[in-house]
Amino acid sequence: MVTFDVQTKELLRIVKIELNNDAVRTEAGAMYYMIGNIAMEAKAPSAGGFLKSLVSAESVVRPVYRGTGQLFLEPSYGDFTILELNGEEWILDRGAYYASEMSVDVGVVTNKAWSGMLSGEGFFQTKVSGRGKVIITSQGPLETIELNNSRLVVDGTFAVARTGNIEFKVEKATKGLFGTAISGEGLVNTFTGTGKVLIAPAGRRDAFFANQIKALQAQMASSKSS
Numbered sequence: 459m460v461t462f463d464v465q466t467k468e469l470l471r472i473v474k475i476e477l478n479n480d481a482v483r484t485e486a487g488a489m490y491y492m493i494g495n496i497a498m499e500a501k502a503p504s505a506g507g508f509l510k511s512l513v514s515a516e517s518v519v520r521p522v523y524r525g526t527g528q529l530f531l532e533p534s535y536g537d538f539t540i541l542e543l544n545g546e547e548w549i550l551d552r553g554a555y556y557a558s559e560m561s562v563d564v565g566v567v568t569n570k571a572w573s574g575m576l577s578g579e580g581f582f583q584t585k586v587s588g589r590g591k592v593i594i595t596s597q598g599p600l601e602t603i604e605l606n607n608s609r610l611v612v613d614g615t616f617a618v619a620r621t622g623n624i625e626f627k628v629e630k631a632t633k634g635l636f637g638t639a640i641s642g643e644g645l646v647n648t649f650t651g652t653g654k655v656l657i658a659p660a661g662r663r664d665a666f667f668a669n670q671i672k673a674l675q676a677q678m679a680s681s682k683s684s
Contacts, residue, residue: 460559462591464538472533473557473593481524483564484531484557494527520564531557536597539656547587547622550594554618559590567622585622594619597660610649612657621653 461476475482477496489498500521523529538556541548549567558564567585586592596618603610605624620626627648649655 460591462540462557462593464540464593467533469535470533471536471538473531473538475523475529475531475557477523477526477529479526481522481560482529482557483520483522483560483562484529485555486519486521488531488556489521489523490530490532492523492527492529494525496523496525496527496529498523522560531593534595536595537599537658539594539596539600541586541592541594541619543586543589543592545589547585548592549620549622549624549626550584550586551615551618552583554594554596555584555586555592556595557593558586559592561588561590562586562592563588587622594656596656596658598658600656600658603655603657605649605651605653605655607652608650610655612647612649612655614647616657616660617647617649617655618658619656620649621655623651624653624655625650 459476459478460480460482463474463476465472465474472490477494498521500519543562555564563586565585565587566582568582600618627650628645629648630645
C-alpha cells in the first residue's frame with residue numbers, strides 16, 4: 459500500500475511517501491532522500507518517447523521506486539495537491555506531474571498546433587488516467603472550477619489541470635483585431651465543455667519571483683529566531 463502525505467516545514471512543503479512492499483512512480487529528479495529497503499528502477503525510453511520529450515520539455519524517464527520504507531520528494535515553496543483518480547482522465551500542465559501510484563497510467567496528449575504553440579502549454583502535455591493517487595505541483599493552492607456545458611477563459615498559464623473531456627483552445631480575447639489590440643489581453647486560453655479545471659493563483663512566469671520572495675521571508679524568519 460502506498461500512502462502520500464504533504465508536510466509543511468516553515469515555508470517549504472515536502473511530499474512523504476510510505477511504501478509497504480509496493481511501488482511508486484515519480485518525475486525525474488524528484489527524489490530528495492529515502493529510508494528503508496527501496497530500490498530505484500529506470501527504463502530506457504522508446505525512440506518516440508525521446509522525440510516527444512525534446513519537443514515538450516517533459517521528462518523522458520520517470521523512475522519507479524519499489525520496496526518498503528519512506529521516500530521523500532524534493533521540497534518546494536509552491537503547493538502539492540493529491541489528485542484521486544476514479545477511472546477518469548486528466549490533462550496536466552507542463553511540469554505539474556510529480557508522482558503517482560503504479561495503478562495510474564501516465565502518457566501524453568497532443569495539443570493542436572496553433573494552441574500548443576501560442577498557449578505556453580506546448581504541443582504535448584502529460585495525461586494521467588485510471589485509478590489511484592497523483593501528486594501535482596503548482597504555485598499556490600488550487601481552485602477547482604466546475605464547467606457544465608460552459609466556457610472558461612484564462613489569461614495566462616494558470617490552468618494546472620483539466621479533465622480529459624474539456625476542449626482546450628487558444629483564441630483572441632475579443633472578436634476583432636482592433637479590439638484585441640486595445641484591450642491589452644491579446645490571446646487567451648479557453649476551456650469548453652463539462653468537467654473540471656484546476657486553477658493556480660500564479661502562472662509559470664510568476665513562479666520565479668514568488669519563490670524568491672518566499673526564500674527571502676524564510677531567511678528573515680531564521681535570522682529573527684537566531
